[in-house]
Amino acid sequence: MPKRAYHNYWVYILTNKPNGTLYIGVTGGIDDRMERHTQGKGSYFTSKYKLKILVYFEEFQFIEDAIKREKQLKNWHRQWKINLIESCNPNWESLWRPLGLDPETSSG
Structure with missing residues (x-):
């Protein structure tokens, strides 16, 4: 397999509610990782505290x-x-949208 010239990695913060428990992680696949978090399969900590909101x-x-x-x-x-x-997401809205979901029609 040829080596890619560019790859994307993400550092992210999850919560369960505004000003709630915070989790900081790093991943090479934000979509796959968020799918696992939202299904409660991300990690023991994120599952225990129901951290599913990418802020x-x-x-x-x-x-x-x-x-x-x-x-x-x-x-x-x-x-x-x-x-x-809060400097970029003052309302603590979820910044993640599942793959294939049109952000214009998504309610969050």
Whole structure:
């Protein structure tokens, strides 16, 4: 299999409600990962706290950069994480839409 010149990696934050429990993760496939989270199969922690709302994400080309950012965010104070989320998503709306779903007709 030829090596791809560009790959996408994501650092993301999930919650169960505005200002609720936060989970920070990294993935090479955001759609597949979100499908697993919404089905309660993402991880023990996300299943236990029903963390299914994608409220923040960043995209990276290199996995090393994504992992570095994930570790950085995990070390932040909770309020800093909340400020980051609210800087681009003040209403804590879900930013993820299932594949094949038209965002114009989706109610969230």
